[in-house]
Amino acid sequence: MYVEIVETKKQLDDAFKVRTEVFVEEQRVPMEEEIDQYEDEAIHFVVYDKQQSAVGAGRLRFVDGYGKIERICIQKNQRGTGTGKLLMEKIENVAKQKGATQSKLNAQIQAQPFYQKLGYETVSEEFLDAGIPHVTMIKTF
Numbered sequence: 001m002y003v004e005i006v007e008t009k010k011q012l013d014d015a016f017k018v019r020t021e022v023f024v025e026e027q028r029v030p031m032e033e034e035i036d037q038y039e040d041e042a043i044h045f046v047v048y049d050k051q052q053s054a055v056g057a058g059r060l061r062f063v064d065g066y067g068k069i070e071r072i073c074i075q076k077n078q079r080g081t082g083t084g085k086l087l088m089e090k091i092e093n094v095a096k097q098k099g100a101t102q103s104k105l106n107a108q109i110q111a112q113p114f115y116q117k118l119g120y121e122t123v124s125e126e127f128l129d130a131g132i133p134h135v136t137m138i139k140t141f
Contacts, residue, residue, distance in 0.1 A: 019035075069088070112137070122136070123138050
């Protein structure tokens with residue numbers, strides 16, 4: 001597995017393909033909510049397996065001094081393999097390189113333990129985003 005910062009149209013298409021599979025098809029998030037007005041300002045990431053197939057994706061924006069990590073997704077057959085951790089480490093490293101001292105994300109409730117293992121702390125009550133329960137989490141670098 002390896003994580004790439006998206007630099008080409010093909011890489012971006014690969015990231016959007018994984019996001020569509022996970023969020024739109026699997027979790028029933030409407031496409032108009034999944035692909036939003038922040039795509040152009042975000043740094044996108046895509047995870048490839050040994051066969052160079054896209055298996056994960058995410059993006060990073062900078063908001064109010066935080067590295068805001070968004071749209072983290074891993075294909076169902078790759079979950080629990082360390083792929084998500086690899087993706088998060090790459091995104092966090094880029095955030096640090098760009099001067100962020102904290103990262104922030106809105107985690108789906110079922111993913112909260114995953115982010116806690118990576119050092120994130122819950123800082124909000126539960127709320128709905130795209131009809132899915134979430135909490136806001138923060139990590140200081």
